[in-house]
Amino acid sequence: MSFDVDQVRRDFPALSDGVAYFDSPGGSQVPRQVAEAVARTMTAGLANRGTVTAAERRAEAVVVGARQAVADLLRCDAGGVVFARSMTQVTYDVSRALAQDWRAGDEVVVTRLDHDSNIRPWVQAAERAGATVRWVAFDRESGELSVDDVRAELSDRTRLVAFTAASNVLGTRPDVAAIAAAAHEAGALVYVDGVHLIPHAPVDVAALGADLLACSPYKFLGPHHGVLVAAPELLEGLHPDKLVPSSDQVPERFELGTLPYELLAGTTAAVDYLAGLASDAGDRRTRVLESMAAIERHEETLFARLLDGLRSITGVQLYGDPARRTPTAYFTVAGRSNREAAEQLAAAGVNAPASHFYAIEASRWLGLGDEGAVRAGLAPYTNADDVERLLAGVAEIAG
Numbered sequence: 001m002s003f004d005v006d007q008v009r010r011d012f013p014a015l016s017d018g019v020a021y022f023d024s025p026g027g028s029q030v031p032r033q034v035a036e037a038v039a040r041t042m043t044a045g046l047a048n049r050g051t052v053t054a055a056e057r058r059a060e061a062v063v064v065g066a067r068q069a070v071a072d073l074l075r076c077d078a079g080g081v082v083f084a085r086s087m088t089q090v091t092y093d094v095s096r097a098l099a100q101d102w103r104a105g106d107e108v109v110v111t112r113l114d115h116d117s118n119i120r121p122w123v124q125a126a127e128r129a130g131a132t133v134r135w136v137a138f139d140r141e142s143g144e145l146s147v148d149d150v151r152a153e154l155s156d157r158t159r160l161v162a163f164t165a166a167s168n169v170l171g172t173r174p175d176v177a178a179i180a181a182a183a184h185e186a187g188a189l190v191y192v193d194g195v196h197l198i199p200h201a202p203v204d205v206a207a208l209g210a211d212l213l214a215c216s217p218y219k220f221l222g223p224h225h226g227v228l229v230a231a232p233e234l235l236e237g238l239h240p241d242k243l244v245p246s247s248d249q250v251p252e253r254f255e256l257g258t259l260p261y262e263l264l265a266g267t268t269a270a271v272d273y274l275a276g277l278a279s280d281a282g283d284r285r286t287r288v289l290e291s292m293a294a295i296e297r298h299e300e301t302l303f304a305r306l307l308d309g310l311r312s313i314t315g316v317q318l319y320g321d322p323a324r325r326t327p328t329a330y331f332t333v334a335g336r337s338n339r340e341a342a343e344q345l346a347a348a349g350v351n352a353p354a355s356h357f358y359a360i361e362a363s364r365w366l367g368l369g370d371e372g373a374v375r376a377g378l379a380p381y382t383n384a385d386d387v388e389r390l391l392a393g394v395a396e397i398a399g
């Protein structure tokens with residue numbers, strides 16, 4: 001079964017507005033199947049999780065189903081899948097829980113490549129504990145995060161290394177497994193931001209070496225909430241603040257208040273949708289792997305054209321040129337403010353906003369201050385026509 005972008009596009013009601021959406025790194029458009037799963041869950045009889053009524057059992061099935069869907073997407077233990085409001089929120093929660101036994105003199109490693117949600121919670125938790133924060137920069141030209149530069153900041157006092165599996169501005173895909181191995185050698189835990197990688201590539205949490213990995217379904221065609229995955233045994237050892245009557249089981253211990261059942265049903269539908277994009281194999285994990293590989297190929301082809309096109313326009317400055325990357329371009333146009341560029345593109349029906357996109361350390365490190373640059377990211381529904389429209393729009397702005 002092959003990947004058919006025309007067929008894919010028919011599943012996305014939003015695309016009927018004729019806009020070329022390049023803002024998927026900020027949040028992807030949603031297929032009808034996901035929206036319908038959300039609506040179905042909200043309109044069926046629903047109660048809090050339980051076993052007595054059909055409505056209770058429905059809520060229970062939604063939660064159990066969503067944990068298994070995430071487990072199939074990321075190859076992890078469904079018993080270690082935590083649902084949260086956002087990746088930012090769950091990272092803050094976990095940072096406070098992990099930092100309970102950090103002491104003065106302990107060390108935490110963060111990078112300038114990361115979205116602030118995988119920096120600030122650790123910096124603030126470290127400050128409260130009297131721990132030292134060690135910063136790893138990336139190469140300004142290539143956008144690469146070097147394993148050796150991370151290793152240089154490790155010591156026997158390192159408690160945690162937090163880094164991204166893919167930069168949401170430069171697209172850089174660091175060697176996660178090698179960095180994780182170095183961190184583990186030093187006795188540290190590894191917290192990986194998977195938000196920007198998971199929409200673009202097959203992911204295996206164990207192969208990445210992540211002890212904890214966070215992501216956001218709204219970046220991979222699903223609804224707005226966050227996910228954390230870790231081995232249940234690791235989560236057992238953490239004790240976040242919780243209410244007296246709420247469950248102390250893992251993963252429920254980390255899920256404060258009532259879960260958004262309808263969104264979880266949407267996330268299961270998003271995983272099913274991704275799994276079915278280019279595979280009809282038997283089990284969902286196999287379909288996920290085949291389909292994500294097909295999405296990767298589709299996006300790589302379009303991205304090669306996008307990069308070539310941008311490089312050929314005089315006045316366009318592209319940031320970063322990493323060897324392994326997601327299909328995400330970050331650029332400025334000489335003589336135009338970012339806002340002007342984004343507005344002109346929007347007027348031409350091309351959505352490619354400009355910002356630091358919360359990768360504020362990366363933007364400053366690149367010399368882009370708090371202004372950032374224009375970002376154009378691809379999604380499974382992007383087609384060649386979208387790319388040509390973006391290039392024509394940028395050429396006009398530059399001209």
Ligand SMILES: Cc1ncc(COP(=O)(O)O)c(C=O)c1O
Pocket residue numbers: 025026085086087088089115117118164166167168193195196215216225226357358
């Ligand atoms: C790479 C990356 N990490 C983390 C986040 C934060 O995700 P959330 O909005 O779920 O907190 C984003 C959102 O843009 C992101 O792109």
